Amino acid sequence: MNSLILGENERYTVIFLHGWGGDASAFYFCAERLKGEFCCVLPDLAGFGKSAEPDSPRTVADYAADVLALADERGWEKFALVGHSFGGRVALDIAASRPERVTALALVDAAGLRPRRKPSYYLRVAAHKVLKRLVGKGLKGSSDYRSLSPVMKATFVNVVNYDQTHLLPFVSCPTAVFWGKDDRDTPPYMAKRFVRGIKDSVLFPLEGDHFAYLTDPSFFPVLRAFLLGVK
Numbered sequence: 001m002n003s004l005i006l007g008e009n010e011r012y013t014v015i016f017l018h019g020w021g022g023d024a025s026a027f028y029f030c031a032e033r034l035k036g037e038f039c040c041v042l043p044d045l046a047g048f049g050k051s052a053e054p055d056s057p058r059t060v061a062d063y064a065a066d067v068l069a070l071a072d073e074r075g076w077e078k079f080a081l082v083g084h085s086f087g088g089r090v091a092l093d094i095a096a097s098r099p100e101r102v103t104a105l106a107l108v109d110a111a112g113l114r115p116r117r118k119p120s121y122y123l124r125v126a127a128h129k130v131l132k133r134l135v136g137k138g139l140k141g142s143s144d145y146r147s148l149s150p151v152m153k154a155t156f157v158n159v160v161n162y163d164q165t166h167l168l169p170f171v172s173c174p175t176a177v178f179w180g181k182d183d184r185d186t187p188p189y190m191a192k193r194f195v196r197g198i199k200d201s202v203l204f205p206l207e208g209d210h211f212a213y214l215t216d217p218s219f220f221p222v223l224r225a226f227l228l229g230v231k
Contacts, residue, residue, distance in 0.1 A: 001066050002050040004028075004041040007035030012231050014080040015041040015067060017087030020159070023049030027083060041079075043070060045090070047068065047152050052089035057154035060162050064093040071101070073169060080104040080227055084213065085111050086184065089164060095175075096167035104230040105175045106223060108213050109183050112164035113190050149212075168197030176226045178219060180212030 004024045013036065016027035024042035031040035044051040044064055051131050054062075060130045067090060071079060083091030087108020095102045100148075148156060175198045179191035195203045204222055208214035 001043050001046060001070060003041055003070060004031075005039065005041050005063065006031045007037070007039045009037065010039040010074070010076060012037070012069075013039045013041060013076045014227060015043070015071070015079050015081050015091075016043065017043070017067070017081065017083040017090050018048065019085030019087050020156070021048070022084070022087075025049075026087075027082060029214075030082070033220065034224060034227070037231075038080075039076075041070070043067065045087070047155065053149060054155070055149055055151070057151055057158055058151065059155075059158045060164070061097075062090050062092050063090045064097065066171065067094060068098065068101075076101050077101065079209060080106070080108040081107065083110060083225070084108040084158060085210065087163070089159065091227055092164055092167055092171070093227045095173060096164075096170035099170065099172045102173045104227060105171060105173050106178065106226065107175065107194060108125040108178045109180055109186050109189075109210050110158065110177075111160075111186055112162075112167075113186075113193055114163040114165065115187070115190070165197065166195075169199070171198045171201075171222060174226075174230045176223070178206055178223070179203065180206050180210055180216075182208060183210045183212065185210040 018026035023044045027042060031042055034040050046066060047053040078101055081091040081094060088117045090105045091105060092112050095105045177194050179188055179190050191203055195201050206219055208217040209216045
């Protein structure tokens with residue numbers, strides 16, 4: 001797994017996990033400004049950036065295992081996690097399964113919770129199943145999905161169908177939840193569900209959409225204060 005590492009203070013390590021389709025550059029602006037206080041780790045998760053595609057379909061747990069293997073290889077016994085969207089899924093899995101290793105968790109417009117569905121969604125799913133059974137081919141997915149390799153398509157299906165609600169009570173570290181008020185990919189009601197499910201977590205609304213962390217100037221100083229507070 002390709003990784004970019006900025007800063008030498010490995011006693012205080014922060015691992016930044018990008019969203020689906022992203023890469024190590026997603027949080028570079030944060031790492032560049034934090035490198036004097038932390039060791040900032042920016043991995044390209046398997047199948048993204050400079051990291052090769054996996055040989056077989058991956059699950060969220062597989063991606064979490066990759067991050068833990070990187071931490072073990074570098075000798076980082078404890079670390080903070082910052083995850084956006086899909087990266088939030090991976091961060092949540094690690095924080096819930098290995099709480100003794102995670103000092104702090106920042107979820108940034110994170111995926112992982114089952115969305116509310118409109119009736120039209122279920123009609124579309126039913127139509128897809130019928131067409132696939134009758135003619136061997138269902139409705140087309142999004143252009144982003146169609147452009148994926150077979151392995152990454154299967155990985156995508158594994159990831160988006162995994163409801164991580166059951167993991168929330170097992171997160172015990174300080175948790176900050178950052179969320180764009182106009183996020184349509186992971187709507188704000190999900191932020192409230194994260195805060196209700198994770199004990200003592202705090203919500204920090206941002207101005208903007210699913211990528212509000214890139215456009216709202218309040219994100220970085222609040223994230224820095226949060227990380228310094230648990231350092």
